Amino acid sequence: MPKIKILDESTACRIAAGEVVERPVSVVKELVENSLDAGADRITVTLVGGGADAITVVDNGCGISQEDTPLAFHRHATSKINDAADLGHIETLGFRGEALPSIAAVADLQIKTRTPQDNAGYLMRVHGGTITEFGPTGCPVGTSIAITDLFFNTPARRKHMKTKSTEGGLIADLIYKLSLIRPGVRFAMEQRGREVFRSPGTGKLLDAIAAVYGVEEAGMMVPVTAVEGDITVVGYVGKPELNRSTRQQITVSVNGRLVRSSTVNQALEEAYKGLISIGRYPLAVLQLQLPPALIDVNVHPAKTEIKIENEEQLAQLISTTVRRSLRQTNLIPAVGSNLINKPSLPATAEPFKLSFDTADNKKTTVPHNVAYDSLLPQAQPECVMEILKYIEHEKDELPEPNDAEPAGDPVNMESQATVGAAVKAVVGHLNETVTTEAQPDYRGAEFPRLQVVAQLLNMYIIAESEGSVYLIDQHAAHERVLFEKYYEQLQNNTPQVQYLLVPLSVNLRAHEKELLWEYRSEIEALGFVLDDFGRDSLLLRGIPGDSSPGKSERLIEDMLETIVEQGKPGGLGVKFALSALLACKAAIKAGEKLAIQAMQSLVEQLAAANEPFTCPHGRPTLVSISRRELSVMFKRA
Template identity: 35%
Template sequence: MGIIHLLSSDTVNRIAAGEVIERPASLVKELIENSLDSGADSITVDIQNGGISFIRVTDNGSGFMKDDIPTAFLRHATSKIREESDLSHIESLGFRGEALASIAGVSKVELITKRKEDFLGSRYLINGGEEIEFSEIGCPDGTTFMVRDLFYNVPARRKFLKSAVTEAGYINECINRFAVQRPDVSFSFMSQGRTLLHTSGNGNRKDAVYAVFGRMIADNLIPVSYEGKTVSITGFLGKSAINRGNRNYEMIYVNGRQIRSGILYNAVEDAYANYLMQHRYPFTVLLFEINPEEVDVNIHPAKMDVRISEQETITAEITSALAEILRKAVLIPDMEPAEEVKAAPVRPPEAFETVRIRQEAAYHAPAFTSSVQEAKVPELRSESVSQGITPVENDTVPVFSRPAEAAVSAPDSTVCAESFSMPVEESDTKHEQASFLDTDFQKMRDEVSFRIVGQVFKTYWIIETNDQMYIIDQHAAHEKINYERFVKAMNEQTPASQTLFPGIVFSLSIREEEILQRYSESLERIGFTIEHFGGRDYRITAVPVCLYRIDARDYFLSVLDSLSESGTSVRPEQVYETLASMSCKAAIKGNQRISEMEAEHLFKELLTLENPFHCPHGRPVIISMSQTEMERKFKRIL
C-alpha cells in the first residue's frame, strides 16, 4: 500500500488558515476589509485579551443574504470575482474567498447579519469549520462578527502569540492604518471596555491623522496631490522633524489596499534622502493609484504585498514627484503650544570641560577617584605642547595607573533586579589596528609622563610617550566613557538625572505604551522619569544628566523605536544597545574643537576604563604606532 494519501478537508483548512490568519490583527484586517467592501461607513472593533479570547467587528454595511451565509464560509467562495479575467482588474479588497473559511477553521465564530430590505436577520454559529446553528433573529441592519478562542484547536500556533497587550497593539496599528486611509468611514476601537480610538468619518484625512496620531504629527504634514503618467498620489508627507527610527509610521496604499512593499518604501525614502539622517524614516500617508492591470495583488493570501509591472518607471516617478513636493515645502516644524510642551530652560553654550566636570560630580564616580587615590601612584607630569595649561582644580586622578578595582565592571545585572551577563562581541576591526591590543598599551598605563602633540582633522588627538605614538578619536573616547558611566549608574541604581520643568508631554500608541511599561524600570535606572498624564499621554520630567541638551521627546521616542524590536520580554542586550545610543548622542562630536586641557582629561578618564579600546558600537577608540614601526615606514631601519 502506498504511503502518499490525501489530507482531510479539516487538516487542509487548518494549514491554509495559517497563511491568512497569523494573529488576531490578521483576523481584524480581513473582517474590516469585508466591511469596507460591503459599503459600511461605520465600523466598531471590540476586543478582549488582545483579541485572543474575543473579537467583535460590527458594521452598518449591506449585510448577507440568508442563502449566501453557509456558502460564504466555504473555501474559495466569494462574490468579488467570477472568472480568471477578473483577476487583472481587481478593485475590491477581498477576492480570494479564503478569509471566512480560514477564520472559522481556527476559532468559534458567531455571525449576526441583516440586509436593509429584510424583516429579520440571521444568526450563524460555526466552530472549527463545523456548523453549529443557523437561525433567524431580530437585529439592526449590517453585520456583526464575534470570534472567540482564536487558535483553540491549533495549540502550536496559539503558543507563539505574544502578550495580550502586544497583540492589542498590533490590532490598534492595523485599525490606525485603515482610519487614515478611509477618513470617510467612522472607526471605533475598544479594548477591555476602554475606547482607544474614535474617528468622526467626516472625510477629512487630516482630522483622521489628528485622531490617530495627535497634534504634533497633524501640525507637521505636507499635503500631496499628484497626477502623473503612470501613477497618481494623494495623502500626506511628514516634515523631516517627525521622523522615526523604523518604518512603522510609513503608511502606503496601492489602489485602496494597505501594503508593505520594500520597493515602494525605498522609492519614498529616496525622496527624503536630502532631508533625513541615515537610518531615520519619514511619517507618510500615501495613496497610490496605479492601473490595476499593472498591479498583481494575488501574491500571498494575506494580500499585503504587490507586484508591479514597469516597476522601475513607476518608482522613479514616485521618487521624483515626492522629492519635488518636499523641495517646495516649508520644512520648518511648527512650534508646540506653550501649555502643552515646555522645553528645559535654555542655557548658553558650555565648554566641553565644564560639562565633563559637572557630569563627573553628578555621577559621584568612586571607581574613578577614591580607589585610585588609595593606590598612591605618583602624579602625572604632563608635558603639553602649550606650557601655559593649568590642571583643573580638585582633579587628583593619576593618569596612567589604576588598580583593577577601579575599572567599571562589565554589565552584570539586569534592569529587572535579576543578574545576567551581556556577551561582548569581538570587533571586526581589531586586525586593522597597528598594535594597540598588546602589552605596550598596558605599559602605557604605568607611565608617569606623556606629551600631547596636537589635534588633526578636528577629531583625532596624537599622544606621544617614550617610544609609542597613540591616535585617539575624541568622539569614540567620550562615547566609551559615557557608556561606562551609564552602565555603572544602572548597575548600582544611582542614575544622575536632569529635572525638566514643567516636563515634556507626548502621546503613545498602544504598542509604545506596552514597551514603556515593559521597560519602565530599565528607563528609570538609566535616568529617565516618565509620568502618566492621562489617556495615552505621558510626561517626561527628568532625563539622564548628559542628555539635557538633546531634544528629549524625539530621543525618547527613538529609544522606544529601538526597544520595540525586542519582543515580549526585557532583553538585556537591547538595554545596552540603548545605553550605547545614548552615549553616542551625549558625546562630543568629530570636527568639534576642544582644548588641550579638555583632551588631557578625556584621555585620563579613558585610561581608567578596563577596556578603552573600542566604543560601544565596536569602532576603535585608539590606534598606535611604535617608534620602530614608524622608522621602518621611513626606511630608517630595515
C-alpha cells in the same frame, strides 16, 4: 498502497491558518479588509487583552445572505473573483477566500450578518473549523464577527505571542494606518470598555492625520500631488523636523491597499537626503493609484507585499515630487521646547560629565585659557604644524562631519580609509614617545595604553601607543561607554536621574501609555521618572543624567518603537535595545570639538569598558596604524 494522500478539509485549513493568521493583528487585518470590501463606512474594533483574549469587528457594510454565510467558511470560496483571468485586475482587498476558514480553524468564531434585503439576520458559530450553531437572529444591516480562544489548538503559536500590550499596540497601529489610507471611513477602536480612538471619516486626509498624530503634527505636513500617465500620487509628507527613528510611520497604500514597499521607502529617503539626519526617517502618508494590470498582489499570504511593473518610474516620480514639495515649503523649524538641542560646549569645557580623574594617572592641571597648541608635545612643533597644514590642504577630500550617527548601519569603510590615508601621510613624523606623563593603568589587558595627541575633523581622536597610531571614533567610543553604563543600571536597577525644574506633560495614544506602563520598571531603571497625568498623558519629572531635556519627547517616541519591535518586558533583547538607543542619543556626536583632557578621559573610560572595541551596533571604536605600515608607506621598509 499509495503513500501520498489528500488532506482532509480541517487539516488543510489549519495549515492555511499558519500562513494567514500569524497573530491577533492578522485577524483584525483580514476582518477589517472584508468590511471595506463590503462597502462599510463605519467599522468598530473591540479588543480584550490586546486582542489575545477576544476580538470583535462590527461594520455597516452590505452583509452576507443566509445562503452565502455557510459557503464563506469553505476554503477558496469568494465573491470577489470568478476565474484565473480576474487575477490580472484585482480591485478588492481580498480575493483568495482563505481568511474566514483560516481564522475559524484556530479559534472560536461567531458571526452575525444581515443584508438590506432581509428582515432578519443570520447567526453562525464555528469552533476549530466545525459549525456548532446556526440560525436566524436579530441584528442591524452589516456584519459582526467575534473571535475568542484564538490559537486554542495551536499552543506553540499562542505561547510565542508578545505581551497583551504589545499585541494591542500592533493592532492600534494597523487601525491608525487604515484610517490614513481610507479617510472616508470612520474607524473606532475600543479597549477595556472605552473608546481609545476614533477617526473622523470626513474623507479629508489631513483630518485623519490630525486624529492619528495630533493637530500640531498635522500642521507640519506638506501636501504632495503628482500625476504621470496612469500613475497618481497624493498624500502628505512631514517637514524634516518631524522625523522618527524607524520607517514605521511611513504609510503607503496602492489602490486602497495598505502595503510595505521598499521602493517607496528608498524614494522617500532619496527625497529627504540632506534634510534629515542619518538614521532618521520621515513621517509620510502616500496614496498611490495604478492600473490593476500593472501590479501583482498575489505574492504574499498577508497581501502586504506587491510587485509593480514600472517600479523605477514610480520611484522617480515619488522622489521628484516630494523633493519639489519640500523645496516650495518654508522648512525653518519653529522655536519650541521639543526642538531645543543640547548646546555645543566650548572645546575647553568638560563635555558630558567626562571625569578627568583616574586612579593611577597623575596629570598636570592645564588652565582653560591655555592655547590648544600648547597642549600638544612641545618637542614636535614642526610636526604639529605639518598635521594642521595637511588637514587644511586636503580637507575637501575628507568626509564631512555629520551631526548624527546611524543607529545600526554598518561602518563606512571607505570613509575610514580616506581619513586613515590623511593621517598616515603625516603621523610618521611623530616620535615614539610624545610625553613623559605617567601612563594610566587600564583594566583591560589587551587594550593599548593610549596617549591622546589631537582631534581630527572634530570626529576622530588621534592617539599614540608603543609605536602605533590610533584613530578613535569619538561617537562610537562614547556610545560604548554609555551603553555599558545604562545596561548595568537596567540589570541592577540603579538609575542616575536629573530631575526637571518644570515637569513635562507628554501626550500619548492609549496603547502607547499602556506599553510605557508595562515597561515601567525598565524605563525607570534608565533614569526616567513618570507619573500618571490623566487619560492619555504622563508627567515626566526626571530623565537620564546624560540626556537632553529638550529631546525627551522624541526619546520616549523612539523607546516606544523599540519596545514594539523587541517584545516582552524583562527580556535581554529589550534591555539591550533600550540601552543602545539611549547611548546613541546621549553620546558625543561627530562635529563636536573636544578638549585634550576630555578626549583623554573618554579614551580611559573606553579602555575600562567590558567590550571596548565596538559600539553596541557593531561598528569599530578604533583602528590602528602600525609603525611598519607607516614605514612601508614612506618607503622606509
